[in-house]
Amino acid sequence: MTSSMARVGWADLPGEVREAVEARAGRVTEVENLDFGEGSEFKAVLDTPTGRVFAKATLIDGWFAPRLYAEARINPYVTRLAPRLLWQVRAGGWLVLGFAYVQGRHADYSPGSPDLGMLAEAVAALQDLTCPEHVSWPVERRWAGLTEQPQVMAGRALVHKDLNPRNVIISEGQAYVVDWATPCRGADWVELALLVPRLIGQGHSPHEAEEWAARFRPWRHATAEALDVFADAEAHKRQKLAAQWPWPNQIRTANGAWEWARWRASRLDSR
Ligand SMILES: Nc1ncnc2c1ncn2[C@@H]1O[C@H](COP(=O)(O)OP(=O)(O)OP(=O)(O)O)[C@@H](O)[C@H]1O
Ligand SMILES: [Mg+2]
Known part of the structure; x- marks a missing residue:
């Protein structure tokens, strides 16, 4: 990923690509x-005869192609909580994905935000999903070299891995x-644990953030x-x-992750 990547607008896409999109979408x-965004060369909202579409595109042989293929492949399994891939x-060396457009705003994870309840419902729906067979990347690889016990993060649950507030759209x-x-695939509590530093970073205390996570059974069983x-590994x-x-x-x-790690370590001292 690079923040200096060239941005491409609709008009910059090769004519062949635009024609293929219009043949499909109208x-x-x-x-x-x-x-904005760091995950593809092209992003746009397109108005078509069948409605508004959120489109993402990448060069098929480019850096972002595996990400877009992954999104396309998993979409049918996650439509309970994700916009549908239409x-x-x-065409012309490009892969273009068209998703149902969701009119909304980014989630607010700060204390007292009503979005936290909606986030909890989405996370609950995520936890109900079976990890599709093809999703095999082991989440514990995220912490390779940062802990001697990455295997504690291993498991069979589906993990989105990036529930940052910009990836959560609040709508109606x-x-x-x-x-x-x-x-990826990992322990059923890992998604929750990845959220804890985000909550702390937005103003929750470590205790409050853990309390939010503790509404889910996997957290209580971890x-x-x-x-x-x-x-400790996530702080690093x-x-x-x-x-x-x-x-x-x-x-x-990062500050939230360190605050949490220190808080847990201080409790470890008194255990
Ligand atoms: N279906 C959708 N409808 C409306 N807006 C969307 C939709 N999908 C994504 N967005 C908006 O576009 C932004 C970027 O989309 P996405 O996260 O999929 O791309 P990305 O390239 O990975 O960007 P980033 O680096 O910001 O994560 C999201 O933060 C969200 O605000
Ligand atoms: Mg994103």
Whole structure:
């Protein structure tokens, strides 16, 4: 991933690609090019005769192609909480995905936010899903070299892995989860544990963040030792990520991860 990647607008896509999209989706009457995000070369909101579409595209032989293929492949399994993939088009060396557009806003994870209840419902729906057979990337690889016990994070549950508030869209009382680019397989509490530093980074105390997670059975079944290993490894991982991409949210989450790890370690001392 690179923040200096070239952004491509609808008009910059090869004519062959635009024609193939219009053959599938109908004539594109309005375009809003989106110039944020790090997960693809092209993102836009397209108006078509059948409705508004959120489109993402990448060069088929490019860096982002595996991410878009992963999103397309998992979509049928996760439509309870993700916008539906309406079509995918391969033309002129590009892969274009068209998702149902969700009119909404990014989630707010700060204390007292009503979005936390909707997030909990989305997470509950996620936990009800069976990990599709083809999703095999072991989540514990995230912490390779950062802990001697990565195997405590191993398991058979589906993990989205990036429930940052920009990947959670609040719309009409529901939280939609987008950006299924790096799904993996791991312990059933890992998704919750990945959220804890995000909650702390947004102003929750470690105790409050753990209380939020404790509404889910997998959290209550996780051993204290496994959570200690996770908190320490994730603090190191977050520190690396924040050094690589020193954006405000990365830094907040890294600080949250360290606060949590220190809090758990201090309790360890008194256990
Ligand atoms: N179906 C959708 N409807 C409306 N907006 C969407 C939809 N999917 C994604 N978005 C918006 O577009 C943003 C970027 O989408 P997404 O996260 O899938 O792409 P990305 O390239 O991985 O970007 P980022 O690096 O920001 O995560 C999301 O944060 C969300 O605000
Ligand atoms: Mg995203």
